[in-house]
Amino acid sequence: MAHRSRSSAPVEDRADKVCAVCGRTITWRAKWARDWPQVRHCSDACRARARSGAGEREELEAALRERLARCSAGTTACPSEVARAVHAARGGSGDGWRDLMEPVRQAARRLAADGELEITQNGVVVDPSRAKGPVRLRPVR
Template sequence: MPTNRDIENCLLELLSRRAESSSICPSDVARTLAEDEAAWRALMPSVRRVAASLAREGCIVITQGDVTLDPSSIDQGPIRLQRGEKFRISK
């Protein structure tokens, strides 16, 4: 099972490979870290928690459509993750 650090590193790495204005789906992170559908779906709550933590730090921004979401309001519905003002690659 991937750790929060594994999830964070994967999320930041995927974003670093995209244009600065591009976004990723949280499931992109989960699918990268898990081999089958059941495993990546089980990772989704952890991916959202890590994303919320990174958003609180200003490292990423969480959006739903054209709306930027508060990190505490991302438990339901489709969201996208993109680089924030303090984006950095984790080591």
């Protein structure tokens, strides 16, 4: 007996998506075939953060855009610069900016998915979902 395909979704509808919260790539799975058009988050944790952190996401994206607007041609910015600036604007002091590093990287991944910036390592553009270690951000011009 031949095996039937588990998927009822046409191949062209299986394109990868970007998580609305963290900006990571969501790859199509057979168990999501019925609900694939409604999938917006890569995990339950991102789904929970989507309900609570919309204001912070907008704040961080605005701070990233502002920092990248100041970049001259051929220069890049470090995500830590944005985290430090947002932390200072909130009236924080000390190392509290480190708690903002992952949310800043998430905001950068979302902007990269929208085509507003590029994420680089050693001067080479990398896949935002798979980048590990220190990264730099540069505007798309």
